[in-house]
Amino acid sequence: MRRGRRPAGEDTRASIVAAAREEFAAKGYDAVSMRGVARAAGVDPGLIRHYFDGKGELFAASLVPAGADPQALAGRFAEGGIEGLGERLARTVLAVWDAPDGQVQLRLVLSGLLSADGHVQELPRYLQRTVFDQVAALLPREVAARRVGLVASQVLGVLVARHLLRLEPVASMSPDELVRSIAPTIQRYLEGVDEGLAPGPPEEQNSSHGEY
Amino acid sequence: MRRGRRPAGEDTRASIVAAAREEFAAKGYDAVSMRGVARAAGVDPGLIRHYFDGKGELFAASLVPAGADPQALAGRFAEGGIEGLGERLARTVLAVWDAPDGQVQLRLVLSGLLSADGHVQELPRYLQRTVFDQVAALLPREVAARRVGLVASQVLGVLVARHLLRLEPVASMSPDELVRSIAPTIQRYLEGVDEGLAPGPPEEQNSSHGEY
Numbered sequence: 001m002r003r004g005r006r007p008a009g010e011d012t013r014a015s016i017v018a019a020a021r022e023e024f025a026a027k028g029y030d031a032v033s034m035r036g037v038a039r040a041a042g043v044d045p046g047l048i049r050h051y052f053d054g055k056g057e058l059f060a061a062s063l064v065p066a067g068a069d070p071q072a073l074a075g076r077f078a079e080g081g082i083e084g085l086g087e088r089l090a091r092t093v094l095a096v097w098d099a100p101d102g103q104v105q106l107r108l109v110l111s112g113l114l115s116a117d118g119h120v121q122e123l124p125r126y127l128q129r130t131v132f133d134q135v136a137a138l139l140p141r142e143v144a145a146r147r148v149g150l151v152a153s154q155v156l157g158v159l160v161a162r163h164l165l166r167l168e169p170v171a172s173m174s175p176d177e178l179v180r181s182i183a184p185t186i187q188r189y190l191e192g193v194d195e196g197l198a199p200g201p202p203e204e205q206n207s208s209h210g211e212y
Numbered sequence: 213m214r215r216g217r218r219p220a221g222e223d224t225r226a227s228i229v230a231a232a233r234e235e236f237a238a239k240g241y242d243a244v245s246m247r248g249v250a251r252a253a254g255v256d257p258g259l260i261r262h263y264f265d266g267k268g269e270l271f272a273a274s275l276v277p278a279g280a281d282p283q284a285l286a287g288r289f290a291e292g293g294i295e296g297l298g299e300r301l302a303r304t305v306l307a308v309w310d311a312p313d314g315q316v317q318l319r320l321v322l323s324g325l326l327s328a329d330g331h332v333q334e335l336p337r338y339l340q341r342t343v344f345d346q347v348a349a350l351l352p353r354e355v356a357a358r359r360v361g362l363v364a365s366q367v368l369g370v371l372v373a374r375h376l377l378r379l380e381p382v383a384s385m386s387p388d389e390l391v392r393s394i395a396p397t398i399q400r401y402l403e404g405v406d407e408g409l410a411p412g413p414p415e416e417q418n419s420s421h422g423e424y
Contacts (some may be wrong), residue, residue, distance in 0.1 A: 114398040157369020170361040184406040185397050194396040
């Protein structure tokens with residue numbers, strides 16, 4: 001099935017990603033070449049370059065379980081606006097990574113992060129472009145990056161605790177129970193509840209309002 | 213300095229840990245042997261076994277930056293009780309891992325997690341014994357594990373975002389600013405604020421209160 005050239009299209013892209021996923025998982029980031037992935041996918045190396053800017057981007061695309069499109073998922077949970085976003089986001093992320101091949105992808109992420117050559121800066125950039133920007137668009141510009149970063153810190157931590165460290169009871173809590181626990185945190189980060197900066201302009205402690 | 217046998221004592225333990233740290237960092241978990249560490253530390257392999265139950269425990273001990281004793285640190289931040297614990301805990305963890313060799317240790321953790329042979333279950337056990345249990349002792353027994361797990365999920369996530377993914381702006385926020393952001397989350401987990409279990413029994417949506 002995997003042998004031979006294919007016409008360009010989503011099908012081709014998917015089979016490239018599938019091949020890349022297997023290559024990265026088997027060999028680690030550093031040892032994988034675009035040429036090797038092309039061979040495994042049965043496509044021309046030029047075709048890979050048509051879809052992916054480089055090995056880093058190919059790596060990033062291979063990090064999500066097959067069938068999950070982070071951009072589309074983020075679009076969907078961002079669609080409803082800020083209200084309830086914490087819960088929608090938590091539920092989506094857990095569903096994606098609780099999926100059978102989720103753990104393989106997480107290990108991939110980490111072996112990429114451990115690789116010495118630093119291409120994995122692609123990962124934050126990819127997350128930024130596909131997911132973070134869609135959440136940030138709902139937030140005030142000057143606090144968006146900070147709030148999204150804090151959201152990411154809670155989401156990443158749950159994934160690491162649940163799927164890599166397999167820390168109990170986080171590892172075996174039901175998705176519902178986990179969502180109930182972390183969604184309020186995510187929501188608070190999104191709304192800046194703990195910012196300790198608002199209310200009022202920063203560094204303007206001398207301006208009183210009302211009773212002067 | 214590292215050559216030759218030494219008398220047993222804290223000094224010996226420290227030099228074993230230092231040697232193990234270098235070995236794990238250079239070779240990855242799987243390729244390290246107790247014998248190799250003994251050789252690097254200039255001690256008898258039996259002496260390593262005197263201090264450490266196995267390679268897993270030795271690995272766990274090598275995960276904290278030199279000089280940081282997780283058990284003592286956890287003891288100190290737990291000492292003051294629940295009040296303000298979120299902030300003390302966040303501040304301590306950031307101080308330990310922001311230290312110059314903190315990132316080396318984090319990479320160690322991850323290469324251990326990625327190793328195939330599963331000995332790294334030692335890590336959760338070690339965390340449990342040295343840190344989690346001291347926090348859990350401050351909490352009601354039936355919710356302690358769950359709350360501590362959630363705390364760990366936020367703490368781990370900040371470390372991964374800040375030091376491994378180097379996700380901005382989390383990577384370059386000052387410790388103070390980060391503490392201000394995540395300490396309330398940790399405190400809420402400790403106090404069970406978002407447990408959604410209390411108050412009242414779940415699934416009893418038919419009980420109205422007041423105006424029937």
